Amino acid sequence: MKTIAFSENFQKKLKAIKRKNPSLLEKIKKQLLKFSKNPRHPSLRIHKLDGKLKNTWSMSVDMNIRILFIDDAQYYFFDIGTHDQIYKK
Numbered sequence: 001m002k003t004i005a006f007s008e009n010f011q012k013k014l015k016a017i018k019r020k021n022p023s024l025l026e027k028i029k030k031q032l033l034k035f036s037k038n039p040r041h042p043s044l045r046i047h048k049l050d051g052k053l054k055n056t057w058s059m060s061v062d063m064n065i066r067i068l069f070i071d072d073a074q075y076y077f078f079d080i081g082t083h084d085q086i087y088k089k
Contacts, residue, residue: 002054002071004036007078014080028080031061039075058086 006014018025034041043053045060049068058065068079079086 003074004032005074005076007076010077010080017080024061027061028065028067031059031067032077035059035075053087 001060014025014028017028031044039046043060047058049058052065053068055070057069057071059069061067061080064082066078066081066083067077068086069075
């Protein structure tokens, strides 16, 4: 199985979430654990993006929070935020 890595930006955002919304952090951990066990788990709603985010994948934490990652030699998680924050960059 591929390894999982997290960008510095992703880790900073997780720390901010931990301070502001600990219950959201628990949801994120739960989804990341599911991903580590089965990257194709249906509840993750993983899909490939296009346009500016071509070659990037999106994973859902809940109906509004998304995690972006790259699937290459490893899974590289680099951004997290609401739907609007992630896609309106």
